Amino acid sequence: MRHIMAKQQQTLLERRYSMLGLFLIAPTVLVFCAVIVYPLISAVYLSLFKIFTPTLEGSWVGLDNYRVLLSKGEFWTSLRANLIWTVGTLSLQIIFGVGMALVLHQNIWFRSLARSLILFPYFISTVVAVLVWKWLFNDLYGILNHLMITAGLIDWPIDYLGSMPNAMISVILVGAWKYFPFVVIAVLARLQSIPDQLYEAAKIDGAGPIARFFDITLPQLREVLVVIIMLRAIWDFKEFDLIFLLTGGGPVTSTQTLPLLVYKEAFALNQMGMASAYAVIMMLIMLGFMLVYIRRTRSEES
Amino acid sequence: MADVVLSNVNKVFGTFTAVDGLNLDIRQGEFVSLLGPSGCGKTTTLRMLAGLEFPSGGEIRIGDRMVNDLAPGQRDIAMVFQSYALYPHMSVGQNIAYPLKKRGVAKAERTAMVAKTAEMLQLTPLLNRKPRELSGGQQQRVALGRALVRDPKVFLLDEPLSNLDAKLRGYMRAELIELHQRLGRTMVYVTHDQLEAMTMSDRIAVMESGKLQQFAPPQVVYREPANRFVASFIGTPGMNIVDGELLQENGRWIFQSQGFSVDAPNLGPDAQSGAAAMGIRPEGLSIGTGPIEGVVQLVEQTGHENIVVARVGDGLRMTGRTNPDQPVRAGETIKLSIDANKAHFFAEGATGKRLNKAAATSDGPAKSQSALKEATS
Numbered sequence: 001m002r003h004i005m006a007k008q009q010q011t012l013l014e015r016r017y018s019m020l021g022l023f024l025i026a027p028t029v030l031v032f033c034a035v036i037v038y039p040l041i042s043a044v045y046l047s048l049f050k051i052f053t054p055t056l057e058g059s060w061v062g063l064d065n066y067r068v069l070l071s072k073g074e075f076w077t078s079l080r081a082n083l084i085w086t087v088g089t090l091s092l093q094i095i096f097g098v099g100m101a102l103v104l105h106q107n108i109w110f111r112s113l114a115r116s117l118i119l120f121p122y123f124i125s126t127v128v129a130v131l132v133w134k135w136l137f138n139d140l141y142g143i144l145n146h147l148m149i150t151a152g153l154i155d156w157p158i159d160y161l162g163s164m165p166n167a168m169i170s171v172i173l174v175g176a177w178k179y180f181p182f183v184v185i186a187v188l189a190r191l192q193s194i195p196d197q198l199y200e201a202a203k204i205d206g207a208g209p210i211a212r213f214f215d216i217t218l219p220q221l222r223e224v225l226v227v228i229i230m231l232r233a234i235w236d237f238k239e240f241d242l243i244f245l246l247t248g249g250g251p252v253t254s255t256q257t258l259p260l261l262v263y264k265e266a267f268a269l270n271q272m273g274m275a276s277a278y279a280v281i282m283m284l285i286m287l288g289f290m291l292v293y294i295r296r297t298r299s300e301e302s
Numbered sequence: 303m304a305d306v307v308l309s310n311v312n313k314v315f316g317t318f319t320a321v322d323g324l325n326l327d328i329r330q331g332e333f334v335s336l337l338g339p340s341g342c343g344k345t346t347t348l349r350m351l352a353g354l355e356f357p358s359g360g361e362i363r364i365g366d367r368m369v370n371d372l373a374p375g376q377r378d379i380a381m382v383f384q385s386y387a388l389y390p391h392m393s394v395g396q397n398i399a400y401p402l403k404k405r406g407v408a409k410a411e412r413t414a415m416v417a418k419t420a421e422m423l424q425l426t427p428l429l430n431r432k433p434r435e436l437s438g439g440q441q442q443r444v445a446l447g448r449a450l451v452r453d454p455k456v457f458l459l460d461e462p463l464s465n466l467d468a469k470l471r472g473y474m475r476a477e478l479i480e481l482h483q484r485l486g487r488t489m490v491y492v493t494h495d496q497l498e499a500m501t502m503s504d505r506i507a508v509m510e511s512g513k514l515q516q517f518a519p520p521q522v523v524y525r526e527p528a529n530r531f532v533a534s535f536i537g538t539p540g541m542n543i544v545d546g547e548l549l550q551e552n553g554r555w556i557f558q559s560q561g562f563s564v565d566a567p568n569l570g571p572d573a574q575s576g577a578a579a580m581g582i583r584p585e586g587l588s589i590g591t592g593p594i595e596g597v598v599q600l601v602e603q604t605g606h607e608n609i610v611v612a613r614v615g616d617g618l619r620m621t622g623r624t625n626p627d628q629p630v631r632a633g634e635t636i637k638l639s640i641d642a643n644k645a646h647f648f649a650e651g652a653t654g655k656r657l658n659k660a661a662a663t664s665d666g667p668a669k670s671q672s673a674l675k676e677a678t679s
């Protein structure tokens with residue numbers, strides 16, 4: 001009898017705890033719904049209409065927007081540009097970021113100064129950074145062309161942003177320059193937490209500097225690199241301002257990534273429904289990437 | 303034949319001297335412990351032997367080679383770290399195989415050698431596990447396995463048992479002794495635990511403040527400590543050390559302290575009148591009758607004996623051992639006597655030299671079981 005009573009009391013207490021849990025989590029869930037779930041659902045909803053942006057008046061077209069979009073060449077060229085940009089800039093960010101982190105991890109006397117300087121590109125606003133780069137890249141009076149001509153490397157100024165593949169390369173390089181500090185900081189933090197004794201044990205086991213990098217440093221960095229690549233891939237895939245300000249998607253549409261295409265549909269062509277359809281497709285692509293990526297890293301773990 | 307030789311080795315960090323003029327001459331196949339309190343330079347010495355730290359002065363030889371300028375991987379040594387330092391992303395088997403892999407041993411041979419080592423250390427069922435899935439004792443074994451697998455000339459071990467619980471430590475101690483006997487390799491073992499050093503070593507190098515205090519077999523370190531520091535560091539409960547004065551009376555030496563005096567029958571030629579210290583181990587102190595009076599402060603019962611701490615004169619504490627049947631209680635006044643033949647006399651100062659006549663004990667590496675028992679009980 002007492003036994004049963006005790007059991008009941010316990011479940012009551014447990015129930016009270018779970019009520020408290022719900023109560024505490026409710027504000028977060030509400031805010032999440034307001035700022036994430038509602039826009040998401042309305043984007044999907046809008047993509048089923050043909051909408052004129054200035055008046056926001058529209059008519060139901062069902063899946064027509066998607067049908068048009070997938071058969072249009074512009075979507076596929078934009079997707080291609082988007083992938084080239086993401087893979088290109090992300091690879092450079094990782095290579096330069098890890099390399100710089102390894103350099104800064106060494107005991108060099110200006111390390112603390114270098115560490116704060118390295119953050120500079122990440123901190124300045126994109127508009128300012130792009131303006132500076134546009135001046136550097138300018139084909140008529142840019143310092144880059146001037147220096148290269150003076151050094152005798154080229155005879156004629158190069159059009160960095162107005163021709164292909166120069167424009168894509170320039171965008172990728174500026175993107176790498178702007179965002180590699182993020183990689184540096186994250187990798188450096190991890191490097192500092194690798195125990196020295198692992199390296200000492202490896203030295204005694206006969207591993208040289210290169211073997212120590214591949215057998216200890218890299219495996220130790222693996223987890224942080226997984227997170228960095230995931231975050232940066234998402235951010236780079238939907239990068240808008242840097243590309244828009246640097247080339248505006250040009251020449252013609254050769255650097256027009258999907259976010260720029262969404263913008264063009266919504267505000268230049270006034271097709272809000274179509275723009276929403278693009279946005280939804282973009283989201284699905286990223287979701288697909290993330291699922292594959294998470295699945296792969298998880299299977300490697302076990 | 304000398305296997306590892308340190309000649310006049312110094313190590314200076316900035317202005318701090320961690321190791322000061324160290325001379326050690328370790329024989330082939332010998333088990334040598336570096337023993338001393340924390341911070342005395344044991345690890346630094348071992349790391350210099352390994353090549354992880356470079357001496358500021360002096361010479362290190364391993365076998366017939368001067369190794370001062372050799373990288374750790376070229377010295378033919380293996381090291382077991384206090385924290386084990388297992389590679390976390392590799393399995394047990396890969397950890398053990400790593401030193402072979404880096405030395406270009408072929409895969410098939412590697413697998414066979416790893417299997418043999420794992421067998422010896424009872425790691426065979428764990429070969430595919432990751433280090434984080436192992437208990438402390440198992441990780442310890444893997445660290446040993448990684449050192450054993452390639453049969454190096456010298457093993458260096460830095461407090462390898464200090465992270466284990468007491469029971470496992472006792473067990474691993476026995477395992478290590480057996481392993482040493484089986485392999486016959488030179489081992490240099492760092493510890494701050496005198497019990498480990500006493501039970502395992504052929505010879506003990508006692509260090510303090512970066513300086514070597516004594517380098518001798520365990521029973522010599524126990525019975526004839528070179529100086530006051532060694533005397534106080536070795537043995538549990540520790541030696542009773544009393545400050546006082548040596549006097550010569552009618553051709554006999556007498557040691558006089560507050561409230562009592564004892565004969566000093568076996569002083570050597572270095573003895574001088576004046577300030578000195580006397581040391582007597584708890585077993586040299588008899589409780590019951592005698593000229594010295596003390597008040598019992600504490601009785602520790604260990605089961606097979608009682609350890610009695612008494613206050614003598616004003617503030618002097620003396621520790622003795624009694625049979626548990628002998629009724630001694632805290633607060634009681636008791637009589638004590640000192641067995642003058644078991645007393646040690648030291649010159650003034652924390653590392654004052656021992657003044658007794660040298661006894662005719664051999665300096666060989668053989669372990670005396672009775673000395674071990676005295677030290678460990």
Ligand SMILES: Nc1ncnc2c1ncn2[C@@H]1O[C@H](COP(=O)(O)OP(=O)(O)O)[C@@H](O)[C@H]1O
Nearest residue numbers: 315318320338339340341342343344345346347
């Ligand atoms: N890399 C270093 N830099 C400065 N001081 C050090 C360094 N390594 C050790 N020391 C100092 O040297 C002394 C001896 O250290 P160590 O050999 O680790 O002592 P232990 O006998 O406890 O193993 C300690 O006082 C320690 O602070």
Ligand SMILES: [Mg+2]
Nearest residue numbers: 341344345346
């Ligand atoms: Mg140490």
